[in-house]
Amino acid sequence: MEIPYTVEAHPETGLNNGKIGIWLFLTxxxxxxxxxxxTFIMLRLGxxxxxxxxxxxxxxxxxxxxxxxxxxIASSLTMVMAWASLMRGQLGRFKxxxxxxxxxxxxxxxxxxFEYTAKFxxxxxxxxxxxxxxxxxxxxxxxxxxxxxxxxxAYFTGPGSKLFHTNRQWLTDRVEHSGLFWHFVDLVxxxxxxxxxxx
Amino acid sequence: xxxxxxxxxxxxxxxxxxSFWRKYIFSTDHKVIGVQYAVTGLAFLxxxxxxxxxxxxxxxxxxxxxxxxxxxxxxxxxxxxxxxxPDFYNELGxxxxxxxxxxxxxxxxxxxxxxxxxxxQLGAPDMAFPRINMISYWCLFMGxxxxxxxFFLPNGAAGNGxxxxxxxxxxxxxxxxxxxxxxxxxxxxxxxxxINFITTAIQLRAPGMTWMRLPFFCWAQIVTAFLxxxxxxxxxxxxxxxxxxxxxxxxxxxxxxxxxxGEVAEFSGGGxxxxxxxxxxxxxxxxxxxxxxxxxxIVAEVIANNSRKPxxxxxxxxxxxxxxxFMSFIVWAHHMFITGMGSxxxxxxxxxxxxxxxxxxxxxxxxxxxxxxxxxxFNTAMLFALGFLPMFGIGGLTGLPLGLSAADIPLHDTxxxxxxxxxxxxxxTLFALFAGVYYWFPKVTGRKMNEFLGKLHFWxxxxxxxxxxxxxxxxxxxxxxxxxxxxxxxxDFAGEVAGLNRMMSVSAWCLAVAQIPFIINFFMSIRNGKKxxxxxxxxxxxxxxAPSPAPHGNFDQPIEVxxxxxxxxxxxxxxxxxxxxxxAST
Numbered sequence: 001m002e003i004p005y006t007v008e009a010h011p012e013t014g015l016n017n018g019k020i021g022i023w024l025f026l027t028x029x030x031x032x033x034x035x036x037x038x039t040f041i042m043l044r045l046g047x048x049x050x051x052x053x054x055x056x057x058x059x060x061x062x063x064x065x066x067x068x069x070x071x072x073i074a075s076s077l078t079m080v081m082a083w084a085s086l087m088r089g090q091l092g093r094f095k096x097x098x099x100x101x102x103x104x105x106x107x108x109x110x111x112x113x114f115e116y117t118a119k120f121x122x123x124x125x126x127x128x129x130x131x132x133x134x135x136x137x138x139x140x141x142x143x144x145x146x147x148x149x150x151x152x153x154a155y156f157t158g159p160g161s162k163l164f165h166t167n168r169q170w171l172t173d174r175v176e177h178s179g180l181f182w183h184f185v186d187l188v189x190x191x192x193x194x195x196x197x198x199x
Numbered sequence: 200x201x202x203x204x205x206x207x208x209x210x211x212x213x214x215x216x217x218s219f220w221r222k223y224i225f226s227t228d229h230k231v232i233g234v235q236y237a238v239t240g241l242a243f244l245x246x247x248x249x250x251x252x253x254x255x256x257x258x259x260x261x262x263x264x265x266x267x268x269x270x271x272x273x274x275x276x277x278x279x280x281x282x283x284x285p286d287f288y289n290e291l292g293x294x295x296x297x298x299x300x301x302x303x304x305x306x307x308x309x310x311x312x313x314x315x316x317x318x319x320q321l322g323a324p325d326m327a328f329p330r331i332n333m334i335s336y337w338c339l340f341m342g343x344x345x346x347x348x349x350f351f352l353p354n355g356a357a358g359n360g361x362x363x364x365x366x367x368x369x370x371x372x373x374x375x376x377x378x379x380x381x382x383x384x385x386x387x388x389x390x391x392x393x394i395n396f397i398t399t400a401i402q403l404r405a406p407g408m409t410w411m412r413l414p415f416f417c418w419a420q421i422v423t424a425f426l427x428x429x430x431x432x433x434x435x436x437x438x439x440x441x442x443x444x445x446x447x448x449x450x451x452x453x454x455x456x457x458x459x460x461g462e463v464a465e466f467s468g469g470g471x472x473x474x475x476x477x478x479x480x481x482x483x484x485x486x487x488x489x490x491x492x493x494x495x496x497i498v499a500e501v502i503a504n505n506s507r508k509p510x511x512x513x514x515x516x517x518x519x520x521x522x523x524x525f526m527s528f529i530v531w532a533h534h535m536f537i538t539g540m541g542s543x544x545x546x547x548x549x550x551x552x553x554x555x556x557x558x559x560x561x562x563x564x565x566x567x568x569x570x571x572x573x574x575x576x577f578n579t580a581m582l583f584a585l586g587f588l589p590m591f592g593i594g595g596l597t598g599l600p601l602g603l604s605a606a607d608i609p610l611h612d613t614x615x616x617x618x619x620x621x622x623x624x625x626x627x628t629l630f631a632l633f634a635g636v637y638y639w640f641p642k643v644t645g646r647k648m649n650e651f652l653g654k655l656h657f658w659x660x661x662x663x664x665x666x667x668x669x670x671x672x673x674x675x676x677x678x679x680x681x682x683x684x685x686x687x688x689x690x691d692f693a694g695e696v697a698g699l700n701r702m703m704s705v706s707a708w709c710l711a712v713a714q715i716p717f718i719i720n721f722f723m724s725i726r727n728g729k730k731x732x733x734x735x736x737x738x739x740x741x742x743x744x745a746p747s748p749a750p751h752g753n754f755d756q757p758i759e760v761x762x763x764x765x766x767x768x769x770x771x772x773x774x775x776x777x778x779x780x781x782x783a784s785t
Contacts, residue, residue, distance in 0.1 A: 017327040035433035130469040133449035
C-alpha cells in the first residue's frame with residue numbers, strides 16, 4: 001500500500017512526510033541537548049567558583065578541537081554538495097561528496113579518540129570532577145550522533161543509492177533529510193566547542 | 200492479505216498472501232500495531248496491579264506471612280516467617296509506578312488507541328511512517344522485557360520510587376541500571392511514535408478534514424504527541440546522566456561529602472540532587488497530561504455518541520487542550536515545593552499551576568454540559584465515560600491544595616498525594632480506557648462486547664475503586680506518610696486511621712475480582728460477540744465508514760469529509776446522526 005506524500009509534497013503544507021518527520025525529530029534533539037546544556041549551567045553555577053580551576057586542570061586541547069571544528073564545517077559543505085549533485089542528476093559526484101562527508105565524520109572521530117585517550121593517560125576520567133563528567137558525557141553523546149549520521153549517509157551513498165535509478169526524487173529527499181540531521185550534529189558541535197574549550 | 204478485501208482499484212495489487220510473521224508480529228499496519236500496543240498495555244496493567252495487590256497485603260497485615268506467594272519470592276524478599284522485607288516493598292512500589300505509567304497506560308492510551316483509531320478517524324490509509332511505527336512498538340516491547348527481566352536480577356528490580364530520586368538511585372545496589380536502560384527503550388519508542396502521530400495528522404487527513412472538523416480524540420492525540428516529543432528528551436538526558444553516575448562513577452547528582460552507611464562515599468561530589476528532580480519533573484509533569492489527555496479524548500467521543508448530541512463548546516475544548524499542553528511545560532516544580540528551592544520559584548510555579556487548572560475545568564465542564572438534554576444511551580462504554588467525569592473531578596479538585604505551596608507542605612508525601620493522583624489515573628484514565636475498549640472493540644474485531652458482563656464489570660469497579668482510594672485522602676489528611684512499609688502502624692498519629700488499610704486492601708482485591716468479567720468478556724466476544732456492522736453505534740466520525748474489521752489500507756471507498764465531527768440529532772434530518780463523510784453512493 002502506498003502512503004500518500006512519501007515523495008510528492010502535500011499541496012497544502014508544501015512538504016513531504018519525511019521533511020516534517022525529520023524536523024520533528026530535530027526539535028526533540030534540541031530538547032535533549034538543551035537539557036544537557038542546562039545541566040552544564042547548573043553544574044557551573046553550583047561549583048562554588050571551582051569551575052575555572054577544574055577547566056584549567058582538564059587541559060583540553062584547543063588546537064585539535066579547532067581542527068575538528070573545521071573538519072565538521074567542511075563536512076556540512078560536502079553534504080550540501082552531495083545533495084546538490086543529486087538535484088542535478090550527477091550520481092558520480094553525489095557518491096564522491098557523500099563519501100567525503102562520511103570521511104570527514106571519520107576524521108572527526110579519530111581526532112576525538114586521540115583527545116580522549118590523552119585525557120585518560122593523564123588520569124582525567126569522567127569520575128574525576130563534574131567538569132570532566134559533563135565534558136565526556138556531552139561530547140560522547142555528540143560522537144554517538146556523528147556515528148549515527150555517518151551510518152545514515154553511508155547507507156544512502158552506498159547500497160541506498162540504487163534508488164537513483166528507480167526514484168531519483170525520493171533519494172534526493174532522503175539525502176536532504178539526512179543532511180538536515182548532519183547539519184544539526186554539526187551545529188551541536190558549534191555550541192560544544194566554545195562552551196567547553198573557549199569559555 | 201489473507202482476508203478478502205473489498206475490491207477497489209487502489210488495493211488490487213495487494214491481494215497476495217502475507218506470512219503469519221509479517222501479518223501479526225512484524226506488521227506495518229497501524230491497526231495490528233495498535234492492537235499489539237493495547238494487548239501489551241493491558242497485560243502490563245494487570246501485572247502492575249498484581250504488584251500492588253501484594254503490597255496491599257503488607258499494608259493491611261504488616262509482617263504476617265504472605266499467603267501462597269511467600270515461598271516463591273526468595274530469601275532476599277521475604278523474611279524468616281514469610282513476611283515481606285522493606286526492600287521488597289520498595290521494589291514493588293517503584294515498579295508498580297513505573298509499569299503502570301510507562302508500560303500500562305501510555306502504551307494503551309497513546310500506542311493502542313492512538314495508533315488504531317487516529318488514522319481511521321483522519322480518513323488516512325495508515326500512519327505516515329509504517330515501518331517506524333513497527334520499530335516504535337518493538338522498542339516498547341524491549342523496554343518491557345528489560346523492566347520485567349530486572350525482577351530476576353540478583354538484587355531485584357529498581358526500588359527507588361518511580362521518580363528514582365538521586366542520590367539514592369545513584370548509589371542503590373538494586374536493578375536501577377536496568378531501569379534506566381529500560382527507560383531509554385521506552386523513551387525511544389515514545390519519540391518515534393510522537394513523530395509519526397504528528398506527521399500523520401498534518402499530512403494524511405482525508406480531503407475536507409479541516410483542523411476544526413477533527414474529532415476531539417485526534418486533537419487529544421496530537422497534543423499528547425507534542426508533549427511526548429518535547430518532554431521526554433530531558434528525561435532521556437537525565438537518564439543518561441544517572442547512568443553515567445552509576446556506571447562511570449560521575450557525580451552529576453551527588454553532592455559534596457555524601458555519607459552512605461556512616462562513611463563518606465567515594466565520589467568526587469559537586470553535583471546537584473535537585474538537578475535530577477528538575478529534569479525528571481520536566482518530563483513527568485507533562486507525562487501526567489500524556490496520561491489524561493487521550494482519556495479525555497476517548498470520553499468526548501463516547502459522550503457525544505451516546506448522548507446523541509454535538510459536543511458542547513467543541514472549539515473552546517480544542518483551544519483549552521492546546522493551552523493545557525503548552526502550560527504543562529511550566530508547572531513542573533510544583534512537585535518540588537518542599538525542596539527548599541525558594542519562595543520566588545514556588546510563587547511562580549504555584550501561579551502557573553492555578554492557571555493550568557482552568558483549561559481542565561473548561562474541558563470537564565463542556566463534557567458535563569454535553570449531557571444536558573441528550574437522549575442518553577446507558578451502554579457500558581457510556582457508563583465508564585460517565586464514571587470518568589466525577590472521578591476525574593475528585594482527582595482534579597483534590598490536586599488544588601497540592602498546587603499551593605503553603606498547603607502542599609503538610610500534605611506532601613502523605614497518602615493524600617497518592618489518593619489524589621490515583622483518582623486522576625485509576626478511576627479517571629483507566630475508566631476512560633475501558634470506555635474506549637468497549638466503544639472501539641467492534642471496529643477491531645467486528646463483534647460487540649457483552650453488555651451484561653460489561654455492567655458487571657463497571658458497577659463493582661466503581662465501588663471498589665472508591666473503596667481503595669478515598670480512605671487514602673483521610674489517612675493523608677491525618678499525616679500518614681506514603682513511604683512506610685508497615686502502613687504507619689508503628690506511628691501514633693496513624694493509630695486512628697491505620698485500620699483503613701484493611702478496608703483499602705480488601706477493596707483492592709475485590710477490584711481484582713471485578714476485572715474477571717472484563718477478561719472473560721474480552722476473550723469471549725472476539726469469537727462469540729454479537730456481530731457488528733460497520734457502524735454499530737450510529738456514529739458520525741470517519742472510522743465507522745470502514746469495514747469492521749478494517750482491511751490493510753482501511754477504507755474501501757474514497758473518503759471526503761463534508762462536515763464537523765459531531766452532527767447528532769440535526770433538526771430536519773431523517774436519522775439522528777449525519778456522518779462526517781457520506782459515502783459517494785448515497
